[in-house]
Amino acid sequence: MKRVLVGLLALLGLALAQTTLRVGVLLPLSGVSSVSGKAALNGIQLAADQVNAGGKVKLELVTADDGTDPAKAVPALTKLMTVDKVDIVIGGLASGVTYALSGPIKQYKPLFLCIGAASSVVENAFSGYDQFFHYHPWDYHNVAAALDFFKSLYSQGARKVAILYEDGPFGSAGIKIYQEQLQKAGYAVQAEPFKTGSGNFTAILTRFKAFKPDILYWIGYDVDALPISTQVRQVGLAPKLVYGAPPSWPVGFDKNPLSSDVVGMTAWLPSVSNTESRKFSAAYKKQYGEITDEYMAPMGYTIVLSLAKAAEAAGSADKDKIAEALAKVRMDTPFGPLAFKPSDTGKTQYQGFDSSIWLQFQYLGGTRRPVFPKSVAARPLRYPGSY
Amino acid sequence: MRLVGLILGLVLVFPVFPLGRWQAFTLDTAQFAFIVTVLALSWDLLARTGQLSLAQGAFFGLGAYAAGLSAPALGTIGGLLLGAAVAALSSLLLGLATLRLQGIYFAIATLAFSEVMRTLVLKAEFTGGATGLPVAPAFGGSWVLGGYYLAAAVLVLGVLTSLWVGRSRLSYAQAAARQGEAVARVLGVAVVRVKLLSFLLSSALAGLAGGVYAMKTLFLSPYDAFGLGRAVEALVIPIFGGLYTTLGPLLGGLLLVALETWLRLEIKDGYLVVYGLILILAILFMPKGLVGLWRARGKTAKEDRNA
């Protein structure tokens, strides 16, 4: 009897000490970015379950679909803020949608934990908003990471880069900077736009043939991966490296022989071997029965864990206090250490990760292996590769 | 007609409804619903001449971009008017070139126009290209209900235009042109003038809707503003609601957007499966649209041309 009473008291104490947070999650669950959005949601849900099981902080998630469409995202955010009355929003994956959200966010003033939106345009839009925590690197970080890789390739004798970029916002956003920076690094550059999903690259690749590029660098979507890999061979372009930068890769691409030697950039791979990454992979496998390749899954996971940590430190559900605590959070994540600091341009105050989280991988023997930078490389880069 | 008035009345007093915590959300959704409804009304204006336009998305996009680019200099109203003017002007050129095309040929020609326009905006520098164009909110964002009433005003304007055309002599000429050009000529209808005028009105409205959209989302990108999905939506709504009427597109637009929003909130995954199913059932069971349903009930009333 006594023991039961003590137990009850303990539970009561726990319940009192527990901070309950209602968190809005606004992600693209349909539309162009839905693959990344669903991965992110899985990661967020996984972390929330872990946090809730821990008992110190209780998270109630309210999920909404932004449809990768500004016209759907704006009302969805309004609903989260006014109907569901959340103070904290995790979201903002696609840049265009996040830009459109900047107005209503400033109006309703939630604590906004931004999962994606690499475009500097978004950084400008949120400059001066003091509850904007941006976890994902900005586009200039992405450029810097890719350039490091290109510089190392230069030292291996590469001189000419042919760039294929999709003509939407994703592919075109950083293209001028890429061109300038590559030329500064000593490369001859030829760039051609294409329409994503059209699947017809033979003509452009034929045009590139006269240029004899060492590197074929393509910025597009998962739908373009296989057609490019196939058609590079079919027109006999024979570059020394095919380097792709889509936000996600097709399912089953790793098992396709045509993917072999293709290089890409990502922030995370299941094979990344730090403690947090292993913990995440194991938990993810346990919950969903499969492993994920999408780095947005650990990104969502990281955001929720950091939020729970901040809420615990703040000991309150008040968003201002949580923001204050979040600014001071130091933690290890599947991507490496996380700590917020002002962005490089100084326009926003809380930037989580930077170029250091990016790594280059190569499809080798049916899996993706980190090959650059040296610190994370599991295998040496196969250069020249055979395509 | 009375129903149209009732709906417009509701639209105007909607913000004072005691919707509690749902208010901000419904007002936001309503604005997008108004914009789409105006687009649908504008499509129907041209459809009354028998021409099936797939360029409505292009006029919408042109209006949006023109308004977004000029609003800093001309102000909210000035920007919107310029947007409408640019859309109207482009429709005049398009209309002159495609004057002799009919049916599906006209549809594909307008689709082609739309795709070419999108590429032009995508490639131009001053439009922000693929990166997109930031747009300032209506009236500098100073008036909370400003955006709502702007959308409502454009809706009222669209409805009035549609009603006015339906009651004017133009509607007979349109009907004649729709029945067949040869017939119309015999009846002494200046088919060319009727078609061009309808196209002009239709595109100006679509451009206006685009401008309001720009000031609501605050950001334009070519793939969004010139989206083909919007051109299709503009034709789906009138068919669903009832063709060649004012009530049809008005009721259809508001109901379809409400339905889609509700399904998205309730079903989440795969809500569009149900949406598609509803469209199919609608065609199978109410071939004359919502308005047809209405009319079937009140058969005794005299043929009301304007609903």
Place this chain on the structure above:
Amino acid sequence: MELLLQTLLNGVLAAGVYALVASGLALAVGVVGIVNFAHGEFLMIGAFVSYLLFAARGIDPLVSLGVAAVAVFLVGAISYYGLIRPVLSAPELNQMLLTFGLSVLLQNLALLLFGADTRVVSPPYQGATLSLGGLSFGVVPFAAFGLSLLILLGLYWFLGRTRLGFAVRAVAQNRLAPGLLGIETQQVYLLAFGLSAALAGIAGVMLSVMLYASPTVGFAYTLKAFAIVVMAGLGNLRGVLWAALALAMAEALVSTYVPGGGGWVEAVFFLVIFAVLTWRSWRRT
């Protein structure tokens, strides 16, 4: 010179699949009189048949061609029976909204079942390449072109030389008279619509090898296919081949010879169509 030859070859090969998708559409429009917005979804089903058979059983897409043709023929036939037949005499716009609803339904059903992920099949010959005196091209696009051509020739033969084909053409030309001649209009429609779907299914299998399979794979091709059918002129099945060839050639030339041309491909494609349509309309009279 070599570049020009290679460019022309690229254009010709690309035209094959365009023509195949467009011919199916042309059948539906020309014979049944239905503007089928769901044609791309029929194509998508073909692509998924290929993907699923490959992923589950490792079945070669060449085999899937037959399976997909039959499966999508059935889907087309069922769609005709359940949805199209009731609206045959309804206004054209109603028919369009119906097929649009079917398109939304099928696409989102696929999204629900398979997710939005892009999926690939990996037959061993996927990247195989042939070289011919400085020219180089893929075995798969070449085979797809050849197969498309064969299917189209077969289709022309069927329509031009067989009794049933005659019935189809008769129905296409006049919706009343065939009934008087003892031709079952309904059955001809069923056949034509099913065939139209089967062609899309076959194209879907080809695209699953050359591009990918995903719920939205049909969209881009169908849009272009529509444009091709219209440029050829409704009911002009032979014209489809020439229109496809002209447009694919224009695309290839622009993206090879114009700097930055890859971004203008779509615009050029539609500009050509716009020009042809308007020019033809002004030339009449």
